[in-house]
Amino acid sequence: MEHKEFAEIYDVFMKHVDYDSWYNFLRSFIREKGTLLDLGCGTGEFSVRFLRDGFSVTGVDLSEKMLDIAEKKIADKKLENCDFKLIKENIIDFESTFKNGEICQVDNIICNFDTVNYLKNGSEFEKFLEKCSKNLKKDGFLIFDAVTEDIFSEIFENDVFLDEEPEYTSIWRHEKLSQRKHLVEIDLFVRENSNDNLFRKYNDIQYKFIYDPKWIIKTAQKNGFEIFDTASNPEFGESRIFFVLKKI
Ligand SMILES: C[S@@+](CC[C@H](N)C(=O)[O-])C[C@H]1O[C@@H](n2cnc3c(N)ncnc32)[C@H](O)[C@@H]1O
Structure with a gap:
């Protein structure tokens, strides 16, 4: 983060x-x-x-x-x-x-x-x-x-996970990069103001390693x-x- x-x-x-x-x-x-x-x-x-x-x-x-x-x-x-x-x-x-x-x-x-x-x-x-x-x-x-590694099939469907809440919408993508290394890319759209539908977009990439x-x-x-x-x-x-x- x-x-x-x-x-x-x-x-x-x-x-x-x-x-x-x-x-x-x-x-x-x-x-x-x-x-x-x-x-x-x-x-x-x-x-x-x-x-x-x-x-x-x-x-x-x-x-x-x-x-x-x-x-x-x-x-x-x-x-x-x-x-x-x-x-x-x-x-x-x-x-x-x-x-x-x-x-x-x-x-x-x-x-x-x-x-x-x-x-x-x-x-x-x-x-x-x-x-x-x-x-x-x-x-x-x-x-x-x-x-x-099972966490990824638990969370993602076809390597995508969509999370919608009043405060934000997020789209998570998963990709297995190697035997142990996994990439999770998150596009996050945060609501600017609770009264309208204006969202600001952020992107974050995380790497997870399986042991x-x-x-x-x-x-x-x-x-x-x-x-x-x-x-x-x-x-x-x-x-x-x-x-x-x-x-x-
Ligand atoms: C998934 S969050 C868990 C936070 C908290 N333990 C909880 O249960 O809500 C992982 C946290 O670990 C921190 N983190 C990841 N790798 C770290 C490292 N090598 N040294 C210190 N902090 C690290 C991240 O910044 C993040 O705050």
């Missing part, structure tokens, strides 16, 4: 997502209040829920626009006095440190809504797992979800995690696999 307009419309795109149930699913593993890293936090839907429940949250995202919206959301929900930080950084580089540079490990890490499918290759994915392992306390959870779940598990084990649970949760789409990893 490089464009400001896409970041601004992101929450409208996601309005059908049941973040509350998803949050409850995360809390079924992360029971005790503590420190939490929300990697690829986006507009902060999960961060605000953890903050509201007394966690200390650090949200990390590459997109300044998404972080701005997260910050505004935190203020709108009167959570600005809670313990939170929002940091613009790549999740494959991020290290949570004290002022003296020492690693300050957190209790738990989450990375939601197929953010890992934006990682461009196996070495980026492995770097992500290495950093998570470094940033996480022993026995802490790293929970993330990844989509499989073999067996490879993810093997690589996680190599980087200091045990597999606590893996699940596909029909509520959030059959083609989405949740990885619940525990740092050993």
